[in-house]
Amino acid sequence: MEEKFIKAFKEALELEDRTIDLTDTFRDYEEWDSLGHLSLIAILDEEFGVVIEQAEFNKLNTVGELMVEVKKRMA
Amino acid sequence: MSLLSFNGIGISGLSAAVPTNTIDNLAYQNALFGKEVAHDIVSKTGIFERRFAPPGMCASDLCYAAAEKLLTDLAIDRSEIDLVLFISQTPDYRMPATSVLLQNRLGLSKQTAAFDVNLGCSAFVYGLSIAFSFLQQGGFRKVLLLDGETRSRVYSENDRKVAYLFGDGGVAAVLERDKKFGDSYFSLNSDGSRENLIKIDAGGYRKPSSADTVASRMVDDFGNVRSEEHGYMNGADVFNFVIDEIPKDLRRLSEYAETDLHSLDYYIFHQANSYMNNYLVKKLKIPVHKVPTSLERFGNTSSVSIPLTIVDKLKLQLKESNNVLLCGFGVGMSWASAILEMRACQISDLVEL
Numbered sequence: 001m002e003e004k005f006i007k008a009f010k011e012a013l014e015l016e017d018r019t020i021d022l023t024d025t026f027r028d029y030e031e032w033d034s035l036g037h038l039s040l041i042a043i044l045d046e047e048f049g050v051v052i053e054q055a056e057f058n059k060l061n062t063v064g065e066l067m068v069e070v071k072k073r074m075a
Numbered sequence: 076m077s078l079l080s081f082n083g084i085g086i087s088g089l090s091a092a093v094p095t096n097t098i099d100n101l102a103y104q105n106a107l108f109g110k111e112v113a114h115d116i117v118s119k120t121g122i123f124e125r126r127f128a129p130p131g132m133c134a135s136d137l138c139y140a141a142a143e144k145l146l147t148d149l150a151i152d153r154s155e156i157d158l159v160l161f162i163s164q165t166p167d168y169r170m171p172a173t174s175v176l177l178q179n180r181l182g183l184s185k186q187t188a189a190f191d192v193n194l195g196c197s198a199f200v201y202g203l204s205i206a207f208s209f210l211q212q213g214g215f216r217k218v219l220l221l222d223g224e225t226r227s228r229v230y231s232e233n234d235r236k237v238a239y240l241f242g243d244g245g246v247a248a249v250l251e252r253d254k255k256f257g258d259s260y261f262s263l264n265s266d267g268s269r270e271n272l273i274k275i276d277a278g279g280y281r282k283p284s285s286a287d288t289v290a291s292r293m294v295d296d297f298g299n300v301r302s303e304e305h306g307y308m309n310g311a312d313v314f315n316f317v318i319d320e321i322p323k324d325l326r327r328l329s330e331y332a333e334t335d336l337h338s339l340d341y342y343i344f345h346q347a348n349s350y351m352n353n354y355l356v357k358k359l360k361i362p363v364h365k366v367p368t369s370l371e372r373f374g375n376t377s378s379v380s381i382p383l384t385i386v387d388k389l390k391l392q393l394k395e396s397n398n399v400l401l402c403g404f405g406v407g408m409s410w411a412s413a414i415l416e417m418r419a420c421q422i423s424d425l426v427e428l
Binding site: 033034035037041042045046051052053054057059 | 354
Protein backbone atom coordinates (compact mmCIF):
# COMPACT_ATOMS: atom_id res chain seq x y z
CA MET A 1 0.00 0.00 0.00
CA GLU A 2 2.72 2.44 0.98
CA GLU A 3 4.65 1.83 -2.22
CA LYS A 4 1.54 2.21 -4.37
CA PHE A 5 0.53 5.36 -2.53
CA ILE A 6 3.95 7.00 -2.84
CA LYS A 7 4.09 6.15 -6.53
CA ALA A 8 0.67 7.73 -7.11
CA PHE A 9 1.53 10.75 -4.99
CA LYS A 10 4.77 11.35 -6.92
CA GLU A 11 3.00 10.97 -10.23
CA ALA A 12 0.30 13.50 -9.28
CA LEU A 13 2.79 16.18 -8.25
CA GLU A 14 5.43 15.25 -10.84
CA LEU A 15 7.95 14.41 -8.14
CA GLU A 16 9.19 11.20 -9.77
CA ASP A 17 12.87 12.09 -9.38
CA ARG A 18 12.63 12.93 -5.70
CA THR A 19 12.81 11.02 -2.45
CA ILE A 20 9.60 11.43 -0.51
CA ASP A 21 9.45 11.04 3.24
CA LEU A 22 6.20 10.26 5.04
CA THR A 23 7.02 13.10 7.43
CA ASP A 24 7.26 15.68 4.60
CA THR A 25 4.74 18.53 4.73
CA PHE A 26 3.39 18.26 1.20
CA ARG A 27 2.21 21.87 0.96
CA ASP A 28 5.83 22.93 1.37
CA TYR A 29 6.89 21.24 -1.85
CA GLU A 30 7.73 23.73 -4.54
CA GLU A 31 5.59 21.65 -6.92
CA TRP A 32 2.48 21.97 -4.73
CA ASP A 33 -0.11 24.28 -6.28
CA SER A 34 -3.80 24.23 -7.16
CA LEU A 35 -3.13 22.38 -10.43
CA GLY A 36 -1.09 19.72 -8.62
CA HIS A 37 -3.92 19.43 -6.14
CA LEU A 38 -6.33 18.58 -8.99
CA SER A 39 -3.99 15.81 -10.17
CA LEU A 40 -3.82 14.43 -6.64
CA ILE A 41 -7.62 14.36 -6.36
CA ALA A 42 -7.90 12.53 -9.67
CA ILE A 43 -5.27 9.94 -8.81
CA LEU A 44 -6.69 9.23 -5.33
CA ASP A 45 -10.11 8.62 -6.91
CA GLU A 46 -8.73 6.56 -9.76
CA GLU A 47 -6.21 4.40 -7.89
CA PHE A 48 -7.88 4.11 -4.49
CA GLY A 49 -11.53 5.06 -5.06
CA VAL A 50 -11.19 7.77 -2.40
CA VAL A 51 -12.57 11.33 -2.39
CA ILE A 52 -11.53 13.52 0.58
CA GLU A 53 -13.66 16.61 1.25
CA GLN A 54 -11.77 19.90 1.41
CA ALA A 55 -12.48 20.49 5.11
CA GLU A 56 -10.94 17.12 5.98
CA PHE A 57 -8.13 17.50 3.46
CA ASN A 58 -7.12 20.82 4.99
CA LYS A 59 -6.43 19.08 8.32
CA LEU A 60 -3.83 16.84 6.70
CA ASN A 61 -0.27 18.11 6.68
CA THR A 62 2.18 15.34 5.95
CA VAL A 63 2.40 12.73 3.22
CA GLY A 64 1.98 10.09 5.93
CA GLU A 65 -1.20 11.65 7.29
CA LEU A 66 -2.63 11.72 3.79
CA MET A 67 -1.76 8.06 3.30
CA VAL A 68 -3.41 7.08 6.61
CA GLU A 69 -6.56 9.00 5.60
CA VAL A 70 -6.68 7.26 2.22
CA LYS A 71 -6.23 3.86 3.90
CA LYS A 72 -8.99 4.64 6.40
CA ARG A 73 -11.39 5.58 3.63
CA MET A 74 -10.61 2.50 1.58
CA ALA A 75 -11.58 0.21 4.45
CA MET B 76 -36.49 12.45 -6.59
CA SER B 77 -36.49 15.36 -9.02
CA LEU B 78 -36.85 13.30 -12.19
CA LEU B 79 -38.98 14.41 -15.12
CA SER B 80 -39.95 12.76 -18.39
CA PHE B 81 -41.64 14.10 -21.51
CA ASN B 82 -42.65 12.91 -24.92
CA GLY B 83 -43.24 14.83 -28.14
CA ILE B 84 -41.41 18.01 -27.07
CA GLY B 85 -38.07 19.12 -28.42
CA ILE B 86 -35.59 21.73 -29.62
CA SER B 87 -36.38 22.83 -33.17
CA GLY B 88 -33.57 25.32 -33.49
CA LEU B 89 -30.44 26.56 -31.76
CA SER B 90 -28.11 29.50 -32.36
CA ALA B 91 -25.20 31.17 -30.56
CA ALA B 92 -23.44 34.54 -30.53
CA VAL B 93 -20.01 35.43 -29.16
CA PRO B 94 -18.02 38.69 -29.08
CA THR B 95 -15.32 38.98 -31.76
CA ASN B 96 -12.89 40.27 -29.13
CA THR B 97 -10.58 37.26 -28.64
CA ILE B 98 -8.22 36.74 -25.70
CA ASP B 99 -5.11 34.67 -26.32
CA ASN B 100 -4.55 32.90 -23.01
CA LEU B 101 -0.88 32.14 -23.61
CA ALA B 102 -0.22 35.88 -23.84
CA TYR B 103 -2.73 36.91 -21.16
CA GLN B 104 -1.43 38.74 -18.08
CA ASN B 105 2.16 37.70 -18.85
CA ALA B 106 3.48 40.96 -17.39
CA LEU B 107 1.91 40.08 -14.03
CA PHE B 108 2.15 36.28 -13.79
CA GLY B 109 4.80 35.44 -16.38
CA LYS B 110 4.59 33.24 -19.47
CA GLU B 111 5.15 30.05 -17.54
CA VAL B 112 2.03 30.43 -15.39
CA ALA B 113 -0.08 31.03 -18.51
CA HIS B 114 1.50 28.02 -20.19
CA ASP B 115 0.92 25.72 -17.21
CA ILE B 116 -2.70 26.80 -16.84
CA VAL B 117 -3.44 26.46 -20.56
CA SER B 118 -1.90 23.00 -20.75
CA LYS B 119 -3.98 21.76 -17.81
CA THR B 120 -7.27 23.49 -18.61
CA GLY B 121 -7.12 23.20 -22.40
CA ILE B 122 -8.43 26.77 -22.69
CA PHE B 123 -6.43 28.53 -25.41
CA GLU B 124 -8.80 31.36 -26.24
CA ARG B 125 -11.82 33.14 -24.84
CA ARG B 126 -14.15 35.86 -26.03
CA PHE B 127 -14.61 38.99 -23.93
CA ALA B 128 -17.57 41.29 -24.45
CA PRO B 129 -16.38 44.89 -24.91
CA PRO B 130 -17.63 47.54 -22.45
CA GLY B 131 -21.34 48.15 -22.91
CA MET B 132 -22.11 44.73 -24.36
CA CYS B 133 -24.30 42.59 -22.12
CA ALA B 134 -25.28 38.93 -22.05
CA SER B 135 -28.70 40.04 -23.29
CA ASP B 136 -27.12 41.65 -26.39
CA LEU B 137 -25.49 38.34 -27.29
CA CYS B 138 -28.80 36.52 -26.75
CA TYR B 139 -30.65 39.13 -28.79
CA ALA B 140 -28.25 38.66 -31.73
CA ALA B 141 -28.52 34.87 -31.46
CA ALA B 142 -32.32 35.07 -31.28
CA GLU B 143 -32.64 37.37 -34.31
CA LYS B 144 -30.47 34.97 -36.31
CA LEU B 145 -32.45 31.93 -35.22
CA LEU B 146 -35.93 33.42 -35.67
CA THR B 147 -34.93 34.54 -39.17
CA ASP B 148 -33.37 31.18 -40.09
CA LEU B 149 -36.43 29.30 -38.84
CA ALA B 150 -38.80 31.88 -40.38
CA ILE B 151 -40.80 31.81 -37.16
CA ASP B 152 -44.01 33.75 -36.69
CA ARG B 153 -43.09 35.67 -33.52
CA SER B 154 -46.69 35.75 -32.36
CA GLU B 155 -46.42 32.01 -31.71
CA ILE B 156 -43.82 32.49 -28.97
CA ASP B 157 -45.75 32.22 -25.71
CA LEU B 158 -42.83 32.15 -23.27
CA VAL B 159 -39.43 33.82 -23.27
CA LEU B 160 -36.98 32.63 -20.63
CA PHE B 161 -33.70 34.40 -19.92
CA ILE B 162 -31.06 32.41 -18.09
CA SER B 163 -28.13 34.34 -16.64
CA GLN B 164 -26.27 35.42 -13.55
CA THR B 165 -25.08 38.55 -15.36
CA PRO B 166 -28.38 40.32 -16.15
CA ASP B 167 -28.68 43.91 -17.44
CA TYR B 168 -30.16 45.26 -14.20
CA ARG B 169 -31.12 44.05 -10.75
CA MET B 170 -34.60 44.96 -11.88
CA PRO B 171 -36.57 44.64 -14.06
CA ALA B 172 -35.96 41.11 -15.29
CA THR B 173 -33.97 41.02 -18.53
CA SER B 174 -36.44 38.55 -20.11
CA VAL B 175 -39.09 41.29 -20.02
CA LEU B 176 -36.77 43.74 -21.77
CA LEU B 177 -36.04 41.10 -24.40
CA GLN B 178 -39.77 40.50 -24.97
CA ASN B 179 -40.04 44.10 -26.11
CA ARG B 180 -36.74 44.21 -27.96
CA LEU B 181 -37.53 41.08 -29.96
CA GLY B 182 -40.94 42.43 -30.88
CA LEU B 183 -42.85 39.72 -29.04
CA SER B 184 -46.49 40.10 -28.09
CA LYS B 185 -47.57 41.48 -24.71
CA GLN B 186 -49.26 38.14 -24.17
CA THR B 187 -45.82 36.53 -23.88
CA ALA B 188 -44.90 35.06 -20.50
CA ALA B 189 -41.39 36.18 -19.48
CA PHE B 190 -39.15 35.50 -16.50
CA ASP B 191 -35.48 35.07 -15.62
CA VAL B 192 -33.74 32.05 -14.16
CA ASN B 193 -30.77 32.79 -11.91
CA LEU B 194 -28.59 29.70 -12.06
CA GLY B 195 -25.07 29.10 -13.39
CA CYS B 196 -23.47 26.15 -15.12
CA SER B 197 -26.46 23.83 -14.59
CA ALA B 198 -28.93 26.35 -15.99
CA PHE B 199 -29.29 25.38 -19.63
CA VAL B 200 -30.52 21.94 -18.61
CA TYR B 201 -32.73 23.46 -15.90
CA GLY B 202 -34.05 25.93 -18.50
CA LEU B 203 -34.89 23.13 -20.92
CA SER B 204 -36.81 21.32 -18.20
CA ILE B 205 -38.84 24.49 -17.53
CA ALA B 206 -39.52 25.01 -21.24
CA PHE B 207 -40.55 21.37 -21.66
CA SER B 208 -42.86 21.63 -18.63
CA PHE B 209 -44.65 24.71 -20.00
CA LEU B 210 -44.99 23.08 -23.41
CA GLN B 211 -46.57 20.04 -21.85
CA GLN B 212 -49.53 22.34 -21.16
CA GLY B 213 -51.64 22.64 -24.27
CA GLY B 214 -51.78 26.44 -24.10
CA PHE B 215 -48.14 27.17 -24.91
CA ARG B 216 -47.09 26.91 -28.55
CA LYS B 217 -43.41 27.89 -28.70
CA VAL B 218 -40.81 28.77 -26.08
CA LEU B 219 -37.81 30.98 -26.76
CA LEU B 220 -35.03 30.02 -24.39
CA LEU B 221 -32.27 32.63 -24.10
CA ASP B 222 -29.12 31.88 -22.13
CA GLY B 223 -26.26 34.38 -21.89
CA GLU B 224 -23.28 35.21 -19.69
CA THR B 225 -20.56 37.81 -19.43
CA ARG B 226 -18.50 35.81 -16.93
CA SER B 227 -15.36 37.66 -18.00
CA ARG B 228 -16.57 40.53 -15.81
CA VAL B 229 -17.26 38.44 -12.74
CA TYR B 230 -13.69 37.48 -11.90
CA SER B 231 -10.52 39.42 -11.07
CA GLU B 232 -7.86 39.43 -13.80
CA ASN B 233 -5.34 39.48 -10.96
CA ASP B 234 -6.49 36.19 -9.42
CA ARG B 235 -4.74 33.47 -11.36
CA LYS B 236 -7.08 30.80 -9.97
CA VAL B 237 -9.87 32.17 -12.17
CA ALA B 238 -8.31 34.74 -14.54
CA TYR B 239 -7.68 32.29 -17.39
CA LEU B 240 -10.94 30.35 -17.38
CA PHE B 241 -14.04 32.33 -18.19
CA GLY B 242 -15.51 33.79 -21.36
CA ASP B 243 -18.67 35.36 -22.72
CA GLY B 244 -21.43 34.15 -25.01
CA GLY B 245 -25.17 33.91 -25.58
CA VAL B 246 -27.49 31.37 -27.14
CA ALA B 247 -31.10 31.11 -28.27
CA ALA B 248 -33.22 27.99 -28.63
CA VAL B 249 -36.74 27.51 -29.91
CA LEU B 250 -38.69 24.67 -28.37
CA GLU B 251 -42.04 23.26 -29.35
CA ARG B 252 -44.44 20.37 -29.16
CA ASP B 253 -44.32 18.00 -32.13
CA LYS B 254 -45.07 14.30 -32.38
CA LYS B 255 -41.75 13.80 -34.21
CA PHE B 256 -39.82 14.31 -30.96
CA GLY B 257 -39.17 11.21 -28.88
CA ASP B 258 -38.82 10.73 -25.13
CA SER B 259 -36.76 12.99 -22.92
CA TYR B 260 -35.64 12.68 -19.31
CA PHE B 261 -34.28 15.16 -16.78
CA SER B 262 -32.63 14.99 -13.38
CA LEU B 263 -32.34 18.21 -11.35
CA ASN B 264 -30.25 18.67 -8.19
CA SER B 265 -28.96 21.22 -5.69
CA ASP B 266 -26.68 21.39 -2.64
CA GLY B 267 -26.59 24.76 -0.88
CA SER B 268 -24.30 23.41 1.83
CA ARG B 269 -21.54 23.93 -0.73
CA GLU B 270 -22.42 27.58 -1.45
CA ASN B 271 -18.84 28.69 -0.75
CA LEU B 272 -17.22 26.65 -3.51
CA ILE B 273 -18.02 29.26 -6.19
CA LYS B 274 -19.33 32.57 -4.97
CA ILE B 275 -19.36 36.37 -5.05
CA ASP B 276 -19.56 37.39 -1.39
CA ALA B 277 -20.71 40.99 -1.68
CA GLY B 278 -22.82 43.27 -3.84
CA GLY B 279 -26.15 41.57 -3.21
CA TYR B 280 -28.51 42.30 -0.34
CA ARG B 281 -26.82 40.10 2.29
CA LYS B 282 -23.66 42.16 2.01
CA PRO B 283 -24.46 45.32 0.06
CA SER B 284 -21.98 47.10 -2.15
CA SER B 285 -19.73 49.63 -0.37
CA ALA B 286 -16.32 51.23 -0.79
CA ASP B 287 -14.98 48.35 1.29
CA THR B 288 -16.48 45.59 -0.85
CA VAL B 289 -15.02 46.96 -4.10
CA ALA B 290 -11.51 47.42 -2.66
CA SER B 291 -8.99 44.95 -4.07
CA ARG B 292 -6.89 43.01 -1.61
CA MET B 293 -4.43 40.16 -1.60
CA VAL B 294 -6.29 37.00 -0.71
CA ASP B 295 -3.64 34.29 -0.43
CA ASP B 296 0.07 33.47 -0.20
CA PHE B 297 0.30 33.27 -4.01
CA GLY B 298 -0.36 37.02 -4.24
CA ASN B 299 -3.74 36.71 -5.92
CA VAL B 300 -5.75 39.93 -5.74
CA ARG B 301 -9.50 40.45 -5.86
CA SER B 302 -12.33 42.32 -4.15
CA GLU B 303 -15.36 40.94 -2.34
CA GLU B 304 -17.42 41.72 -5.42
CA HIS B 305 -15.31 39.43 -7.57
CA GLY B 306 -16.16 35.80 -7.90
CA TYR B 307 -13.91 33.17 -6.39
CA MET B 308 -13.70 29.47 -6.87
CA ASN B 309 -12.29 26.66 -4.84
CA GLY B 310 -11.23 24.54 -7.80
CA ALA B 311 -10.12 21.48 -5.84
CA ASP B 312 -13.43 21.20 -4.02
CA VAL B 313 -15.38 21.73 -7.23
CA PHE B 314 -13.42 18.87 -8.76
CA ASN B 315 -14.18 16.69 -5.73
CA PHE B 316 -17.84 17.58 -6.07
CA VAL B 317 -17.93 16.73 -9.77
CA ILE B 318 -16.24 13.34 -9.56
CA ASP B 319 -18.40 12.43 -6.60
CA GLU B 320 -21.86 13.64 -7.68
CA ILE B 321 -21.96 13.57 -11.49
CA PRO B 322 -21.42 9.84 -12.07
CA LYS B 323 -24.11 9.14 -9.43
CA ASP B 324 -26.55 11.50 -11.12
CA LEU B 325 -25.94 10.04 -14.57
CA ARG B 326 -26.50 6.52 -13.27
CA ARG B 327 -29.76 7.64 -11.66
CA LEU B 328 -30.91 9.34 -14.86
CA SER B 329 -30.01 6.41 -17.12
CA GLU B 330 -31.89 3.99 -14.83
CA TYR B 331 -34.93 6.28 -14.86
CA ALA B 332 -34.73 6.59 -18.65
CA GLU B 333 -34.11 2.83 -18.97
CA THR B 334 -31.28 3.75 -21.30
CA ASP B 335 -27.77 2.34 -21.37
CA LEU B 336 -25.55 5.30 -20.60
CA HIS B 337 -23.11 4.05 -23.23
CA SER B 338 -25.64 3.79 -26.05
CA LEU B 339 -26.04 7.51 -26.80
CA ASP B 340 -24.75 9.41 -29.83
CA TYR B 341 -23.22 12.44 -28.08
CA TYR B 342 -22.37 13.53 -24.54
CA ILE B 343 -22.23 17.25 -24.03
CA PHE B 344 -20.79 18.30 -20.68
CA HIS B 345 -20.46 21.74 -19.18
CA GLN B 346 -17.13 23.12 -20.42
CA ALA B 347 -15.26 23.80 -17.18
CA ASN B 348 -11.73 22.69 -18.03
CA SER B 349 -10.33 19.82 -20.05
CA TYR B 350 -8.53 18.21 -17.13
CA MET B 351 -11.75 17.73 -15.18
CA ASN B 352 -13.85 16.79 -18.19
CA ASN B 353 -11.28 14.29 -19.48
CA TYR B 354 -11.16 12.68 -16.08
CA LEU B 355 -14.94 12.53 -15.86
CA VAL B 356 -15.23 10.97 -19.33
CA LYS B 357 -12.56 8.40 -18.46
CA LYS B 358 -14.30 7.54 -15.19
CA LEU B 359 -17.64 7.14 -16.98
CA LYS B 360 -15.97 5.03 -19.72
CA ILE B 361 -17.51 7.12 -22.48
CA PRO B 362 -15.71 7.12 -25.87
CA VAL B 363 -13.89 10.42 -26.30
CA HIS B 364 -15.02 10.88 -29.92
CA LYS B 365 -18.61 11.20 -28.71
CA VAL B 366 -17.72 14.05 -26.37
CA PRO B 367 -17.44 17.37 -28.22
CA THR B 368 -15.56 20.24 -26.59
CA SER B 369 -15.46 23.95 -27.33
CA LEU B 370 -13.54 25.18 -24.30
CA GLU B 371 -10.30 25.46 -26.27
CA ARG B 372 -11.92 28.36 -28.18
CA PHE B 373 -14.38 29.86 -25.71
CA GLY B 374 -13.31 28.79 -22.22
CA ASN B 375 -15.89 28.33 -19.50
CA THR B 376 -19.01 30.31 -20.43
CA SER B 377 -21.07 28.94 -17.53
CA SER B 378 -24.59 27.91 -18.58
CA VAL B 379 -23.89 28.86 -22.20
CA SER B 380 -21.19 26.25 -22.64
CA ILE B 381 -23.42 23.24 -23.43
CA PRO B 382 -25.49 24.83 -26.23
CA LEU B 383 -22.44 26.77 -27.51
CA THR B 384 -20.60 23.45 -27.87
CA ILE B 385 -23.51 22.03 -29.86
CA VAL B 386 -23.53 25.03 -32.22
CA ASP B 387 -19.74 25.14 -32.55
CA LYS B 388 -18.99 21.42 -32.83
CA LEU B 389 -22.11 19.44 -33.81
CA LYS B 390 -23.70 21.64 -36.49
CA LEU B 391 -22.35 19.44 -39.28
CA GLN B 392 -22.24 16.20 -37.30
CA LEU B 393 -25.85 15.85 -36.22
CA LYS B 394 -27.90 13.28 -38.09
CA GLU B 395 -31.68 13.41 -38.52
CA SER B 396 -32.09 11.86 -35.07
CA ASN B 397 -29.55 11.93 -32.25
CA ASN B 398 -29.83 10.75 -28.69
CA VAL B 399 -27.77 13.04 -26.52
CA LEU B 400 -26.80 13.46 -22.91
CA LEU B 401 -26.52 16.98 -21.55
CA CYS B 402 -24.90 17.52 -18.16
CA GLY B 403 -24.29 20.85 -16.40
CA PHE B 404 -22.74 21.39 -12.98
CA GLY B 405 -21.40 24.28 -10.96
CA VAL B 406 -22.18 27.31 -8.83
CA GLY B 407 -24.78 26.61 -6.12
CA MET B 408 -23.81 23.90 -6.12
CA SER B 409 -26.41 23.04 -8.70
CA TRP B 410 -26.35 20.23 -11.27
CA ALA B 411 -28.71 18.85 -13.86
CA SER B 412 -28.65 16.17 -16.55
CA ALA B 413 -30.86 15.26 -19.46
CA ILE B 414 -31.17 12.48 -22.01
CA LEU B 415 -33.14 13.65 -25.01
CA GLU B 416 -33.59 13.22 -28.72
CA MET B 417 -32.38 16.02 -30.97
CA ARG B 418 -34.37 15.56 -34.16
CA ALA B 419 -34.04 17.71 -37.27
CA CYS B 420 -32.67 20.54 -35.15
CA GLN B 421 -31.88 23.69 -37.17
CA ILE B 422 -28.48 24.95 -36.04
CA SER B 423 -27.60 28.44 -37.20
CA ASP B 424 -24.10 29.61 -38.09
CA LEU B 425 -22.24 31.14 -35.15
CA VAL B 426 -22.85 34.88 -34.88
CA GLU B 427 -19.88 37.12 -33.99
CA LEU B 428 -20.55 40.56 -32.59
